[in-house]
Amino acid sequence: MKILNMVKAYFKRYGGILAALLILCIALSFVSPAFATQNNWINILRQISINALIAFGITQLIIVGGIDLSVGGVVAMSGCTSVVLINSGMPVAIAVILALLTGLLAGLINGFCVTVVKIVPFVVTLASFNIYSGLAYVVSNGSSVACKNIAFSKLGTGYIGAVPVPVIVMGVIMLLCWLIMNKTVLGQHIYATGGNERAAEYAGINTKKTRMFCYSLCGVLAAIAGVVLAAKMYSGQPTVGVGYEGDAIAASVLGGVSFEGGAGTIGGTLIGAIVIGVISNGLNLVGASYQTQLIAKGIIILIAVGIDTLKKEHVFNNLFGKVKNV
Amino acid sequence: MEYAVKMEHINKAFSKVEVLKDVSFCLKPGEVHALMGENGAGKSTLMKILSGIYSTDGGTIEFYGQKVSIKSVQDAMGLGIALIHQEICAVPEMTIAENIFLAHVPAKFGIVKKKEREERALQLMKEFDLNIDVNTKLKDLNIAQQQMVEIIKALSQDVKVIIMDEPTSSLTISEIENLFGHIRRLKEQGTSIIYISHRMEETFEICDRLTVLRDGHLAGTSEVKDIDEDGIIKLMVGRNLDESFNEKIRPQGKEAILEVKNLETDKVHNISFQLKKGEILGFAGLVGAGRTETMNAIVGIDKIKSGSILLNGKEIKNKNMRQAIDNGIVLVPEDRKECGLVLSNTVRFNMLLPQLEKYIRFLHVNVKAEQEMVEEYSHKLSIRMHGPDQKAENLSGGNQQKIVISKWLACKPDILILDEPTRGIDVAAKAEIYSLIHQITEEGISVIMISSDLPEVMRISTRLAVLYEGNLQSIIEMSDDVTQEQVMYYAMGGK
Numbered sequence: 001m002k003i004l005n006m007v008k009a010y011f012k013r014y015g016g017i018l019a020a021l022l023i024l025c026i027a028l029s030f031v032s033p034a035f036a037t038q039n040n041w042i043n044i045l046r047q048i049s050i051n052a053l054i055a056f057g058i059t060q061l062i063i064v065g066g067i068d069l070s071v072g073g074v075v076a077m078s079g080c081t082s083v084v085l086i087n088s089g090m091p092v093a094i095a096v097i098l099a100l101l102t103g104l105l106a107g108l109i110n111g112f113c114v115t116v117v118k119i120v121p122f123v124v125t126l127a128s129f130n131i132y133s134g135l136a137y138v139v140s141n142g143s144s145v146a147c148k149n150i151a152f153s154k155l156g157t158g159y160i161g162a163v164p165v166p167v168i169v170m171g172v173i174m175l176l177c178w179l180i181m182n183k184t185v186l187g188q189h190i191y192a193t194g195g196n197e198r199a200a201e202y203a204g205i206n207t208k209k210t211r212m213f214c215y216s217l218c219g220v221l222a223a224i225a226g227v228v229l230a231a232k233m234y235s236g237q238p239t240v241g242v243g244y245e246g247d248a249i250a251a252s253v254l255g256g257v258s259f260e261g262g263a264g265t266i267g268g269t270l271i272g273a274i275v276i277g278v279i280s281n282g283l284n285l286v287g288a289s290y291q292t293q294l295i296a297k298g299i300i301i302l303i304a305v306g307i308d309t310l311k312k313e314h315v316f317n318n319l320f321g322k323v324k325n326v
Numbered sequence: 327m328e329y330a331v332k333m334e335h336i337n338k339a340f341s342k343v344e345v346l347k348d349v350s351f352c353l354k355p356g357e358v359h360a361l362m363g364e365n366g367a368g369k370s371t372l373m374k375i376l377s378g379i380y381s382t383d384g385g386t387i388e389f390y391g392q393k394v395s396i397k398s399v400q401d402a403m404g405l406g407i408a409l410i411h412q413e414i415c416a417v418p419e420m421t422i423a424e425n426i427f428l429a430h431v432p433a434k435f436g437i438v439k440k441k442e443r444e445e446r447a448l449q450l451m452k453e454f455d456l457n458i459d460v461n462t463k464l465k466d467l468n469i470a471q472q473q474m475v476e477i478i479k480a481l482s483q484d485v486k487v488i489i490m491d492e493p494t495s496s497l498t499i500s501e502i503e504n505l506f507g508h509i510r511r512l513k514e515q516g517t518s519i520i521y522i523s524h525r526m527e528e529t530f531e532i533c534d535r536l537t538v539l540r541d542g543h544l545a546g547t548s549e550v551k552d553i554d555e556d557g558i559i560k561l562m563v564g565r566n567l568d569e570s571f572n573e574k575i576r577p578q579g580k581e582a583i584l585e586v587k588n589l590e591t592d593k594v595h596n597i598s599f600q601l602k603k604g605e606i607l608g609f610a611g612l613v614g615a616g617r618t619e620t621m622n623a624i625v626g627i628d629k630i631k632s633g634s635i636l637l638n639g640k641e642i643k644n645k646n647m648r649q650a651i652d653n654g655i656v657l658v659p660e661d662r663k664e665c666g667l668v669l670s671n672t673v674r675f676n677m678l679l680p681q682l683e684k685y686i687r688f689l690h691v692n693v694k695a696e697q698e699m700v701e702e703y704s705h706k707l708s709i710r711m712h713g714p715d716q717k718a719e720n721l722s723g724g725n726q727q728k729i730v731i732s733k734w735l736a737c738k739p740d741i742l743i744l745d746e747p748t749r750g751i752d753v754a755a756k757a758e759i760y761s762l763i764h765q766i767t768e769e770g771i772s773v774i775m776i777s778s779d780l781p782e783v784m785r786i787s788t789r790l791a792v793l794y795e796g797n798l799q800s801i802i803e804m805s806d807d808v809t810q811e812q813v814m815y816y817a818m819g820g821k
Contacts, residue, residue, distance in 0.1 A: 183438055185431045192428050195417035202379065202415050203429035203479075204399045262419040 014271055016311065017254060020304055021275050024282065032285040040281065042164065048277035049166035050075075050232075052270060053225040054244055055251035056177045057218030059269040062252055063181075064214040065194040065261035066114060070125040071222040071248060072241030073132025074106045078226035080140040083147040083236030092152045100223045106132055107219020111212040129245075136238040144237040147230065156232025166228050173221065178266045180217075190214060195262025250301050251276055256308065275304070328391050330355040330487055330518040331376065331407075336385035338371055343722075345371045347542045348385075353487065355390075358509060358519045360529040360550070363539035364562055369522050370412065372539070373489045376520075377409035378402035390486075403429075406486035410493050412522075414472045416479075418465035423447035425464050426479045450478045454504060469496045469614045477505060481512070488512065489520045494528060495778075496613040499818070506532050526555050538562055576788045576804060577767040579605030584655075584741055584772070586624065589633035593619035594796040597633070601741065601774060604767050608787030608804070609776040611817050616796040617776045618660055621743050625650040625657045651680060654740035658730050658747060660776070666730040667718045674700050674714035677733045703732035707762060724755025731759075735766065742766065743774045748782060760786060780810055792816035 011018065029036035054071050061068050082099035086092055106128065113124040147153065158165040181187040192200040193207045201207050225244075230236045254272030257264030279300055283293045331353040338346040346368045353359050361369050374380045376387070378399045387394055389405050396402050402409075416425045423444050432442045447460040456474055464472060473496055480488055494502045509519055509532055521533055529536060530550060538545040538561040545561040579602025589597040594616040601607050609617040622628040624635060626644030634641050637653055644650040650657070659665035667676050677700050678685060685692045685699075700714045707728040711721055718726060727747060734742065744763070748756045763773055763786065777783035784790065790802045792813055799816040802808055 184436050185433045185438055186436065188424060188428075188431050188438060191420060191424075192417050195419045196415070199415040199417050200428065202399055202409070202411065204403045205429045206400070262417060 013265075014256065014268060016308055017256070017268070017271055017275065017304060021271065021278065024275070024278055028278070028282040028285070032282070034285055035282060040285075042162065042167070044274070044277045044281045045167045045170075046164040047281065048273045049164075049170040050225045050229050051244070051247045051251060051276065052170050052273040053173055053228070054222050054248040055255075055269050055273050056173060056266055057221035058245070058248040059252045059255070059257050059264055059266060060177065060181060060190060061214045061218045062249075062257050062259060063194045063261060063264045064190045064211055065197065066121045066211060066214060067249075068107075068110060068125045068215065068218045068222075069122065069245045070106065070110060070129040070132055071218065071225075072244040073129040073136065074103050074219055074222035075226035075229060075241035075244055076136035076238050077106065077132045077139065078103050078223035079230030079240060080136045080145060080236035080238055082152070082227045083145045083230050084139055086147060086149050086152055087145065092149060095152075096155075096227055099227050100220055102135075103219040103221075103223020103226070104216055105219070106223075107216035108212070110219065111215030114215065115208045115211050133238070133241065136236075136241075140236055140238045142238070144235050144239075146235045148234075153231050153234050156228050156230070166232065169224065169228055173224065174266060174270060177217075177221075181266055186210070186213065191262055247276060250297075253305050254301060276301075328355070329353060329388065330390060332388040333372070333376065334386050334388075336372065336375060336387075337383045338368075338375060338380065339383055345542050346375075349539065349542070349544045350385075351537055351544070352547075353518050353520060354535070355518055356513055356516045357534040358513060358521055358532055360533040360536035361520055361522045361539070362524075362529065362536055362558060362562060363545070367539040367562075368542040369539055370491060373409060373491060373520065373522065376402070376487075377407055377489060379409075403483070406484065407489070408480040408483055408485045408487070409489040410477055410480045410491060412491040412495070414469070414476055416464045416472060416476060419463060421461045421463055422451070422458065422467075422475055423460040425475055426450065426460075426482050428479065430483060446482070450482055454478060454508070470498060470501060473497060474501060481508065485517065487518045487520065489522070491522045492524065493521075494523065494525065502528075526558065529558070530555075576786075577604055577606060577764065579603060579772070579788055583638060584624075585636040585639075586620075587634045587636065589620065589623055589635070590631045591619065591623045591628050592631070593628065594623065594793075597798045599791055599798060599801060601772050602788075603772050604770055605788040606763060606767060606773045606775055606786055608783040608790040609774065609793065610778075610780060610783050610790055610813055611793035613778065614795075615793040615817070617793050618745055619796070620793070621657055621745060621774065621776065625655055625743070651737055651739075654738075655743065656680075656734040656737055656739040656741070657743040658727075658734055658745060660745040660749075662723075662726055662730050667726060669719040670717060672715045672717055673704070673709070673711055673721070673729055676718050676729050677703060677714075677736065680733055680737055699736055703736055706735075707732050708758065722751070722755070724751035724758070727751055727755070727759065728762075731762070739771060741772050741774065743776075745776045746778060747775065748777065748779065756782075780813060784808060784810065784813060794819045 025036070034040055054075070058068060058071065078099040081102050082095050085095035085098060110125055110128055113119050114121045155165055160168055181190065189200065189205050189210045192203070192205055193210045197207055226241070229240060251272035252264065252269050253259070254275055255264070255268030255270070257269065276297065279297055280293060283296055288296070329352045333349070333351045336346050336349045337344070349368065349372060351372065361373070363369050371380065375382050376396065378396045378401050381397060387396060394405060396405070417428065426447050427443050432439045432446065444460055451458065451460060454474060456471070458467070458471065464475065467475070473493065477493055493505060497505065512519060523529060533550050535547065535549055536553070536558070537547045538558065540562060581603055582600040583603045584601040587598050597620055609620070611617050619628060623630050624644065626646045626649055636642070642653050644653060644655070663669060668679070674696070678696060685696045704711070704714065709725050709728045709732070711725060718729060721729070731747070748759055763775065767773055775783060775786065784804060787804045790804050790813065792799045792802065794817055799819070799821055802813065
């Protein structure tokens with residue numbers, strides 16, 4: 001009974017986006033026989049893993065009432081750092097940890113500017129994107145750095161059983177984020193701070209610390225994405241992160257994260273990331289050009305979020321409410 | 327004897343405006359102490375200092391004989407001081423249980439114990455006779471229920487001093503009785519309570535001592551049993567009751583100008599009334615009774631499901647504010663900071679906002695006409711400011727309200743709707759607003775005035791409409807003989 005209720009609640013919450021995903025999948029499996037195969041799905045999951053990792057960080061940051069546009073810069077910076085350090089002869093584990101620390105540092109700087117200096121998050125991270133991108137060029141000396149370390153490249157290309165390593169990383173990080181948001185005091189503080197900062201502050205919650213944590217976590221997750229991406233590409237590339245913030249924000253919003261703060265879930269964001277992945281994958285399969293893909297992606301995001309917003313505004317209830325009552 | 331709280335020589339200023347001047351306040355252990363004074367007298371500021379939201383500019387605070395420095399909400403909570411806020415201060419997207427334990431989540435190693443939280447919340451809700459699922463989101467509760475959750479939130483912690491800032495403003499009589507029961511029980515346990523309320527009868531019923539503030543000064547402290555209502559008012563306004571109420575004849579209405587027939591929206595039901603030319607039609611009722619919503623429907627902010635609105639006998643349909651303005655109906659909204667003003671811009675900008683097209687033709691700005699208009703109205707309403715280029719946010723509440731009113735008067739309306747025009751402004755400014763309202767009715771403008779301040783709206787109205795839960799209960803022809811009890815009878819749902 002309890003499980004049934006949970007399933008019901010799940011569909012009530014994500015019904016719209018799940019239905020859209022289902023329709024998309026059914027349509028694509030008719031158009032392309034290659035779509036509904038196990039291989040293709042593993043492929044989709046691997047493709048979305050980078051975006052999902054970033055999006056989990058962005059999700060909890062939007063929930064707490066912030067935003068991070070610098071994640072693309074962090075992705076490039078951490079990727080280049082890990083490859084350059086490994087090429088200099090450092091053990092892979094230590095190089096990866098140091099690369100993740102650059103992400104933590106980036107997040108801390110963003111958080112400091114927002115919570116202490118009190119600059120608007122949009123502006124802080126718009127500016128710091130340039131800084132982190134620039135640092136990626138500095139680290140890589142201006143061009144892409146190839147990495148021949150096989151152990152490292154397994155992080156991006158390897159499999160455990162039938163599952164690609166990036167998908168496993170995504171799964172583990174998702175579980176961690178889900179635990180933080182749903183099971184811990186910290187998660188409660190994040191929802192409270194984003195939902196009504198004044199109420200949270202008056203209740204005695206240290207909202208500065210809470211927001212600082214979210215910025216740091218977002219930085220670290222972007223750095224993890226950067227390392228996995230570098231491993232996948234056998235190289236650190238300073239140009240790689242451009243546009244990643246857009247996809248991550250889109251995944252969050254598709255998954256029901258509210259820009260007003262205080263509402264949204266990690267599970268929803270995963271669905272959002274899958275939707276974006278399926279769109280790209282499907283358009284690839286039918287041979288659509290890159291420019292078509294971009295336009296289609298933008299339109300689909302607008303429609304999906306538009307429907308969700310109208311639903312919240314009860315427009316549909318007013319339109320269809322009477323029919324239902326009959 | 328030892329005091330629970332001893333605040334001495336407290337000073338506080340906000341951007342050079344002194345809000346508290348050398349105020350001292352003592353609270354005995356286990357007493358209920360009323361803190362009284364008019365809006366803007368400094369009650370809330372004093373309490374926000376005690377609860378760590380504001381810092382003090384000078385003076386000392388002792389807590390059970392120990393000199394303390396309260397720098398943050400956490401500090402205050404550490405001492406055992408909790409504040410129940412006047413405005414509801416909850417997280418709408420979170421559940422009742424989550425809100426009650428917002429900062430004190432039952433947890434082990436940082437992991438929330440959800441079951442325990444729900445059980446404890448349920449227990450507390452039961453104690454207050456509230457039968458609502460504790461997993462309901464706060465945004466799905468009505469105002470009174472939200473306020474009860476706020477109260478429960480403060481009482482859920484182990485506290486020595488509880489500050490209640492107008493806790494009963496939207497509670498029903500039975501909920502108030504219930505709250506008083508809890509206050510008495512807390513008192514027996516030795517908890518001290520500071521009780522801020524505008525309702526005299528509550529002070530006499532529940533409080534042991536009282537302190538009155540006036541214009542940021544300490545006006546006096548007394549045992550409740552040694553003082554009567556007139557004595558308190560005298561302390562509050564610094565003069566006798568009769569003088570404080572600037573008595574005027576109620577303006578009399580002539581023919582009907584506006585007629586609302588069977589108005590039905592999501593929030594209000596079957597509302598019918600007439601507004602007569604030159605009268606002041608008051609709207610009373612509890613918070614959430616549908617007064618603002620009725621006005622929103624008339625000016626086209628809320629959608630009308632059925633019913634009609636007749637202006638001078640002709641049916642009008644306002645689809646938005648612009649059409650209402652064109653029809654000669656203007657609304658001074660409830661929340662002047664949110665809906666009435668662009669705070670970060672100048673007085674001039676704000677005053678001109680509704681009729682820019684009158685002063686700007688293509689690329690030509692008629693600076694002279696602008697200037698004249700701003701001067702005319704700032705003189706007429708005696709707005710005190712450095713000049714029209716001063717930012718609205720730097721003016722006092724009363725002067726801000728005058729700007730909002732003047733920008734709408736400049737549209738030359740036939741009907742002026744005022745929603746809580748005197749909320750949060752001081753006595754002198756209030757008196758000016760009252761005489762302004764009288765003045766404009768003399769010019770033939772009809773006024774609808776919503777107010778939660780019952781004596782105020784009773785004093786000023788020609789007729790008084792009373793709403794309850796979206797229904798119009800009665801329209802009373804006002805005279806000085808009508809009592810508050812009569813009005814409250816309708817406001818509580820009587821018919």
